[in-house]
Amino acid sequence: xxxxxxxxxxxxxxxxxxxxxxxxxxLKNKEGFKLVSYEPDKDYNRTVVTLLGNPNDIIEALIPFxxxxxxxxxxxxxxxxxxxxxxxxxxxxxxxxxxxxxxxxEYANTVAKKINEEFSIPIFMYxxxxxxxxxxxxxxxxxxxxxGMKEKIKLExxxxxxxxxxxxPTFGVIGVGARIPxxxxxxxxxxxxxxxxxFIARTIxxxxxxxxxxxxxxxxxxxxxxxxxxxxILDYTKNPIYRVLEAVKMEARRYNIxxxxxxxxxxxxxxxxxxxxxxxxxxxxxDFNEDMSLExxxxxxxxxxxxxxxxxxxIIEANI
Numbered sequence: 001x002x003x004x005x006x007x008x009x010x011x012x013x014x015x016x017x018x019x020x021x022x023x024x025x026x027l028k029n030k031e032g033f034k035l036v037s038y039e040p041d042k043d044y045n046r047t048v049v050t051l052l053g054n055p056n057d058i059i060e061a062l063i064p065f066x067x068x069x070x071x072x073x074x075x076x077x078x079x080x081x082x083x084x085x086x087x088x089x090x091x092x093x094x095x096x097x098x099x100x101x102x103x104x105x106e107y108a109n110t111v112a113k114k115i116n117e118e119f120s121i122p123i124f125m126y127x128x129x130x131x132x133x134x135x136x137x138x139x140x141x142x143x144x145x146x147x148g149m150k151e152k153i154k155l156e157x158x159x160x161x162x163x164x165x166x167x168x169p170t171f172g173v174i175g176v177g178a179r180i181p182x183x184x185x186x187x188x189x190x191x192x193x194x195x196x197x198x199f200i201a202r203t204i205x206x207x208x209x210x211x212x213x214x215x216x217x218x219x220x221x222x223x224x225x226x227x228x229x230x231x232x233i234l235d236y237t238k239n240p241i242y243r244v245l246e247a248v249k250m251e252a253r254r255y256n257i258x259x260x261x262x263x264x265x266x267x268x269x270x271x272x273x274x275x276x277x278x279x280x281x282x283x284x285x286x287d288f289n290e291d292m293s294l295e296x297x298x299x300x301x302x303x304x305x306x307x308x309x310x311x312x313x314x315i316i317e318a319n320i
Contacts, residue, residue: 001097001098002054002097002098003054003055003097003098003099003103004052004053004054004096004097004098004099004320005052005053005054005055005058005093005094005095005096005099005104005107006050006051006052006093006094006096006181006267006316007050007051007052007055007058007062007091007092007093007094008048008049008050008051008090008091008092008094008266009049009051009062009065009088009090009091010046010047010048010049010088010089010090011023011046011047011049011069011073011087011088011089012045012046012069012073012075012078012080012084012086012087012088012089013040013045013046013047013069013072013073013078013087014040014041014042014043014044014045014046014047014080015040015042015045015080017040019072019073020038020040020047022068022072023047023065023068023069023072024038024047024049024065025068026061026064026065026068027049027051027061027065030057030061031057032053032054032056032057032058033051033052033053033054033057033058033061034051034052034053034319035049035050035051036050036051036052036267036313036319037049037050037266037267037313037314038050039265039266041082041265042223043080043081043219043220043221043222043223043224044080044081044082044219045078045079045080045081045082046080046082046084046089048184048265048266050266050267052096052267052316052319052320055093055099055103055104055107058107059107059110059111059114062091062111062114062115063114063115063118065088066088066115066118066119066121067118067119069087069088069171070087070119070121070168070170070171073087073170073171074087074170075087075146075170075171075172076169076170078146081219081220081221082219083139083142083145084142084145084146084172085141085142085144085145085146085149085172085173085174085175086121086146086168086171086172086173086174086175087170087171087172088171088174089142089174089175090126090138090174090175090176090177091108091111091174091175091176091177092108092127092176092177092178092179092182093105093107093108093129093177093178093179094178094179094180094181094182095178095180096316096320097320101128101178101180104128104129104178104179105128105129105178107178108125108129108176108177108178109125109129109176111176112125112161112162112174112176113162115162115174115176116162116163119168119171120163120164120168121163121168121171121172121173121174122153122160122162122163122164122165122166122167122168122173122174123160123161123162123163123173123174123175123176124141124160124161124173124174124175124176125161125162125175125176125177126138126141126175126176126177127177127178127179128177128178128179129176129177129178130177131161134157135161138175138177139215141175142175146167146172149167149172149173150167153165153166153167153173154166160173179234180234180235181236181267181268181269181272181316182232182233182234183232183233183236183241183264183268183272184231184232184264184265184266185231185232185233185241185244185262185263185264185265186228186229186230186231186262186263186264186265187228187229187231187244187245187248187259187262187263188224188226188227188228188259188260188261188262188263188308189226189227189228189229189248189252189257189258189259190226190257190258190259190260191226191227191255191257192220192225192226192227193227193255194218194219194220194227195218196255196257197218197219197220197227197228197229198217198218199251200218200229200248200251200252200255200257201216201217201218201229201230201231202216203247203248203251204216204229204231204244204247204248204251205217205231210247211239211243211244211247212235212238212239213233213234213235213238213239214231214232214233214234214239214244215231215232215234216229216230216231216232216244217229217230217231218230228263229248231244236269236271236272236275237275240272240275240276240279241272241273241275241276241305242275242276242279242280242304242305245259245262245276245305245306259306260306261306261307261308262305262306262307262308263307263308263309264307264310264314266314267314267315267316267319268314268315268316269315269316269317270294270297270315270316270317273297273300273301273305273315274290274292274297276301276304276305277292277297277300277301277304278290280300280304294312294315294317294318295312297312297315298310298311298312298315
C-alpha cells in the first residue's frame with residue numbers, strides 16, 4: 001500500500017487572486033501528489049491549500065512554494081480577519097494511509113529544516129511535532145501574530161526550533177506540525193453583530209468553558225454581510241459536528257439569530273460526516289446505513305449540516 005499524507009499549508013493572501021494563482025502554480029500537475037484544492041478567502045485574507053499524496057514529493061514541492069510566498073507576500077502590509085504569523089502561517093502533516101504519526105513528525109522536521117536552511121525563515125514545531133509542551137497548541141505560538149513575534153521570538157522561551165531568534169523581516173515565521181485530521185468548520189449566523197457572535201463562540205470554546213477539542217471565535221464576513229462562529233474541531237471523535245452545531249443553534253435562539261448555513265474549509269474524513277448523519281437519522285427515527293455511498297453522504301451532509309459550497313471532492317476518501 002502506498003504511503004499517503006495530507007498536507008494543508010495556509011498562506012497569508014486571499015484577496016489578490018493573481019498572486020494566489022502564481023503561488024499555487026508550483027503545486028499543480030506534479031508527480032506523486034495531488035493538489036486537491038486551494039480556497040482563498042478575502043475576508044480572512046488567507047488561502048488554505050490541500051495536498052494529498054506521497055510525503056517526500058510533497059516536501060520537495062513545498063520549497064518552491066515557500067519561495068513564491070517569500071517573493072509575493074510582505075507581512076508588513078498584510079491584514080485580515082484570521083490571525084497569522086507568517087506569509088505561510090502553518091504547514092501541518094496528517095497521516096492518511098500506511099503512514100504513522102511518528103513518520104509525519106519526521107516529515108514535518110524534514111521540511112522545517114529545509115525551509116530554514118534555504119530561506120533563513122524561523123520555524124516553530126507544533127502539535128505532535130512540538131518539542132516543548134507550551135508549543136503543542138498552535139494559538140500559544142501564534143499569540144501576538146506577525147507584529148508581536150518581532151519581540152516575542154527574542155525571549156528565551158520562544159526561541160524557534162529551527163533558525164535564529166529573529167523573524168524574517170517580510171515573511172515572519174512558520175508553524176510546522178503533525179496532527180490528526182482537523183475539521184476547519186465555520187457556522188454562519190444571520191447577523192452583523194460580532195459581539196453576540198463572540199458570546200456564542202465562547203459557549204462552545206474549550207478555553208472559555210465549552211467543549212474540549214474546540215477552538216472558536218467570532219468573525220464578520222464583509223463580503224457576505226454576516227458573521228461566523230469560526231472554529232477548529234481538533235478531535236471529531238470526541239466532539240462531533242452535530243454537537244457543536246446544535247449548541248450554536250441553541251445559543252443563537254436566545255438572540256433570535258438564524259443559522260442559515262455552514263462552511264467547511266479543506267477536507268473532512270468520511271467517518272466525521274457519518275457520525276453526524278447518524279445522529280440526525282436517529283432523531284428522525286430513520287434506519288442508518290454505515291455503508292452509504294459518498295454521493296449519499298454528500299447529499300445528507302448538505303441536508304442536515306447545512307453545508308454550502310460542498311461536494312464529494314471535500315471528502316478525503318473521494319481523493320484517494
